[in-house]
Amino acid sequence: MLTISKEFHFSASHVLDRLPGWHPCARMHGHNYVVVLELSARREDLAETGFVRDYRELDIFKKWMDDTLDHRHLNEAMGEGLPPSAENLAAWIFDLWIERFPELTAVRVSETPKTWAEYRPER
Ligand SMILES: Nc1nc2c(c(=O)[nH]1)N=C([C@H](O)[C@H](O)COP(=O)(O)OP(=O)(O)OP(=O)(O)O)CN2
Ligand SMILES: [Zn+2]
Numbered sequence: 001m002l003t004i005s006k007e008f009h010f011s012a013s014h015v016l017d018r019l020p021g022w023h024p025c026a027r028m029h030g031h032n033y034v035v036v037l038e039l040s041a042r043r044e045d046l047a048e049t050g051f052v053r054d055y056r057e058l059d060i061f062k063k064w065m066d067d068t069l070d071h072r073h074l075n076e077a078m079g080e081g082l083p084p085s086a087e088n089l090a091a092w093i094f095d096l097w098i099e100r101f102p103e104l105t106a107v108r109v110s111e112t113p114k115t116w117a118e119y120r121p122e123r
Contacts, residue, residue: 005039010070034110039105106119
């Protein structure tokens with residue numbers, strides 16, 4: 001398999017309100033999020049261009065992220081009543097974008113420079 005990835009950034013607040021009250025993340029706070037989309041293709045399925053997909057085609061994801069998530073409160077932006085953990089955010093983004101980018105194989109989300117969550121469903 002050949003794999004490409006591209007990194008995107010946004011800032012947002014959230015409350016992890018299903019954590020116990022003593023947990024700092026049960027209070028409203030914010031992160032400078034990093035999201036990485038990973039797309040994959042078999043070598044024989046590469047486009048004539050030699051690309052899995054042109055990175056520039058991911059500009060539409062950047063626009064969506066800016067419109068939907070940047071400087072928003074994730075508890076509202078994500079809806080559905082799921083806690084906006086890094087894990088749920090990665091899975092939510094994957095589910096929203098797999099139809100538009102069928103080569104999508106994983107979404108990674110970082111809330112801090114030291115932490116990453118990844119959603120990579122089995123194929
Ligand atoms: N498995 C998960 N654990 C935690 C998540 C998460 O989404 N998934 N989220 C948080 C907080 O929202 C936030 O990310 C804080 O994380 P933490 O590593 O505690 O950040 P700190 O900067 O406080 O960590 P230091 O170790 O002090 O640098 C918590 N857990
Ligand atoms: Zn947090």
